Amino acid sequence: MVTPRKPPLTPDASGFNVYARECPARMVLDRIGDKWALLVLDRLRHDAARFNAIRRDIGGISQKVLSQVLKNLERDGLVLRTVHATVPVAVTYSLTPLGETLTQAAASLIHWAESHMAQIQHAQRLYDDRLAATSL
Amino acid sequence: MVTPRKPPLTPDASGFNVYARECPARMVLDRIGDKWALLVLDRLRHDAARFNAIRRDIGGISQKVLSQVLKNLERDGLVLRTVHATVPVAVTYSLTPLGETLTQAAASLIHWAESHMAQIQHAQRLYDDRLAATSL
DNA sequence: TCACCTGGTTTCATATTGAAACCAGGTTTC
């Protein structure tokens, strides 16, 4: 039986609860429940990449934010930062085994947006038209 | 065969690409790739709820942010706002069929944080210790 | 030498957030 969770949610078996603001799990959610982090995780899903390659692939991400996101993901053990002892040095980022356990969910979320755009845009038009109508 | 996607990512079959900053799909990701939106979607997964009930269940969310998130989700067609013609009026929020297609992915992400906390905290300790060691 | 890569950090102006106050109703308590 799949455990049904009805909020206010009971904690996880190990006692963690994202619904509680002070819970460590919530703090992790603060970092992974973020568009940039999700895009980075998805970008690393198939191959490791260098800092500037990631930056070029993810349109609109700034160096500062990418740097912060990568540091956070590294600290949480999701991403591995490797400095290659070449000349000149190259820095690559890759997923850890732990990070790989998250990418499926991350990719699903990202992918969902792309595959449901028709319905979303339809809803947006209805909403905007209805709003314009009521304000007249 | 699962289509492997190697970034810089080719657009979706319908032409949408979250990796492109100006793509409508990216703008949707801006809204759903957000911890508050994910928590709200998860909260509504099992039953509809009133504004203040959602607010109480999601620790730390402000009225302002909840109001904004719900408006965005409603405009994108994920959440339905219903004003019940009772006295006094009650306002409930529930998932639309479109919203239900997203909740599995949202729940997976949220749930992941809770169920992997031991490994995450272990990684954090390693990272922090290593950082403290190098700065000495 | 000049220009341009690498992987970042710093600066600063602007946009977002969060806490709190406020609001118009309605209800319950005493």
Place this chain on the structure above:
DNA sequence: GAAACCTGGTTTCAATATGAAACCAGGTGA
């Protein structure tokens, strides 16, 4: 019947986060 407390929000304002750009040390190639 008035004080206090629900409802579902909006407004205000200070603090925080973000983004664009400059800057940096080091290396490469022309």
